[in-house]
Structures are given as structure tokens and as C-alpha cells.
Amino acid sequence: MKLNQFVIIGLGRFGSSLGRELVQLGYEVLGVDRDEEKVDEMSNVLTHAVVADGTDEEVLRSVGVRNFDCGVVAIGDDIQASILAAILLKDLGVKKVVGKAVNELHGRVLEKIGVDRVVYPERDMGIRVAHQLVSPNLLDYIELSKNYTIAELGVPKCLSGKSLSDINPRGRFGCSVVAINKPKGMIIAPVADDILSENDVMVVIGTNRQIEEFQDSIEK
Template identity: 40%
Template sequence: MKRKTIGIIGLGRFGGTLAKQVAALGHEVCGIDIDEKVVQKLTPFITHSIVADFSDEETIRSLHLQDFDVVVIAIGDDLKAKLLTAMVLKELQAPYVVAKASSDMESKLLERVGVDLVIFPEMNMADRLAQMLTREYIVDYFQLSQDIGLVEMNTPAFMVGHTLEELSLRSRYGINIVAIKRHKSVMVPPNPKEPLTEEDMLILIGRNEDITKLSQL
């Protein structure tokens, strides 16, 4: 695995957690925040830590963040600082800039200044939890696009004892099972001629509406 250099601007709940997790995976992390106390708390967990004010353009330029493989803008509610940081980083030709947004308007503004990826941590988590709470059998859910989801689900009762070949899920429901977790092993791709068991965990991809129909059978 290539060791990456990642700068994380804003070390609140999201940025701080991200910094620690990325560092734990063996990558070089530089965490930056305007609050000295917040920076001090993260210092033992990451490679470098800096106190800096991202409402000041010269400060942003002086940190040479364009030399990092990835920069994540995880600033909280200061939209001006987010936009200024994004504009300066893209002007300096930072390779890949990710920014956290809390609204569609923020997302559009960040995209206009050239951010490579805009994320909605709170909204994404809410969507994920809603899917898990309202669909029977579903254990975990990841949104791949506006209408496509990747789902981990318990094997529905009507599938137990049948093979994937017999069930014809792709033609009947528009669902693709890409893997099966059985005990401590994962079958990728799954054997289409092997009957499913009650203990199997299915990993599947499909349109949200098709996943909903399948979970209600």
C-alpha cells in the first residue's frame, strides 16, 4: 500500500475522527485547526499538527498544502473560510481536494471553485440509517449514486434453500448479488448453483426501489 500524505483542515468531530482513522491506517496526516486546544488533543495521534487561521489567504499559501496527495476541508460553519481555502488550494494546483458541505448551496459553491469531491457526512449517515431502520433484512447500506445502493442483508426467508440460478434475481428483480458471507469466509463471486442458507449474509447492488421491493418479499 502506498503511504499517502493527507492534510485535514478543521479537526472537529468529523475532521478529528477522520484524521485519527487515516493515521491509524499508516498514512501521513497533517491536522490543522484554528483552536490550539483541539490541535493539542489530536497531536498524539497524527504525524503533524498545526494551529492556523484559514480565513487568511497568506496563511493558507504558507502551508504548502498543494504538496499533499489529498487535502480535506472539514471546516465547520465558516463558509467564507471553506470557499477561500478551496479557491487557494485549486489555484495552487493541489492534486485532490475534498470538502465537507452541510447544504446543497454549499455544495454548489464548492464545486464551482473546483473542489474535486464534496461530501455530506451528516446527510449520508442519516440516509444510511433510514434505509437500515425501514427495510427488513437489511444490515448495512451504502449509497453508490442517486438511485443505486450497495446493501448487506440477511438472506430473506423465501431465498433459503434455493440457488442464485433458481432465484434469477437479476432478471426478476434487477438485483445483482456480488458476494456471500458465510461464517468467516466470503464467496466472490458466489457459486450460482449452491443453495443459500439462513445464516448467509448477502452483498448486493441494485436500484433503491428494487432493493426495497426485494426486502419486502
């Protein structure tokens, strides 16, 4: 299902950043917050922004949340309000509901009430930054599941001029280079003969251990 219209309840740092990015990607976004100042800040950014209580069922009905493809509860400072808003979005028939959780217990409650996806922005960012700090060639890190990861690895000088077949990450470590981002553009599904250059970025998929071993080999 392609999602086209989003309603975001809570326009704090996470909610406003999410809304800004969705609009830049070409989607319609309604922002809802009780804080008039926050709504004013986002009124020229989002498709629509309204001062309203996201835990009031009649208010949510009046702004037509049932017509939105996805509702994001981005309330972070009031767990009770977050849970109530999520329940109301589900009851009002929003197709997909995403909830921001501030801790594991909050996340478990959101899952119990039927939220389709729970996100942990602070925790996940902390994990990504930690990996970037300890691995100088790791530019980005996205955990697909408990075991599988997609990582962006910068090509160090020692690999410049070598082909994928030379470094053979699949044969040696079990992970795969699924793309190479070069200054002139992205190579999707690169072949064995593709040559790496210093400062290219390899997009690698594999288990956490496979990618860790590959990282270690190129950092030596």
C-alpha cells in the same frame, strides 16, 4: 491516481474521524485547526497536527499543502471559512480537493469554485439510518448514483440453506449478489450453487427499485 498524503483543514467531529480512519488505513495525514485543544487531542493520532488558520494563504504555504495529494476542507460551522480554505487549496495546487457541505447551497458554491468532490456527512448518514430503520435486513446502504445502490442485506432464517440460484435475485428482480460475507470469510463473485446461511451478509448491487423489491421479498 493513488492518494497517499492528506491534509485535513478542520478537526471537528467529521475531520477528526476522517483523519483517524485514514491513519489506520496506512496514510499520512496532516491536521490543521485554529483550536489548540482539538489539535492537542489529535496530535498523537495523526501523522502531524498543527495549530493554524486554514484560511491564511501564507500559513498553508508554510505547512507545504501543495505537496499533499488530497486536501479535505472539513470546516462545518463557518461556511465563509470553508469556501475560502477550498479556494486556497485549489490555488496552491493541491491535486484533489474535497469539501464538506452543511447544506445544498453550500455544496453548490463549493462545486462552482472547482472542488473535486463535495460530501454531505450529516445528510448522507441520515439517509442511511432511515433506510436501516425501515428495513430490518438492511445493514448498510451506499448510493453509487441517483439510481444505483450497493446494499448489505442480512440473510434471514427463511433463506438459510438456499442457494443463489434458488432465490434468483438477478432473474426475479434484476439486482446481483456480488459478494457474501460469511463468518469464515468473504466470498467474492459468488456462483449460483453457493449456499446461504442465516446471518450471512449479501452484498447486492442494482437500482434502488430492484433492491427495494428484493428486500421486500425476503422480509415477507
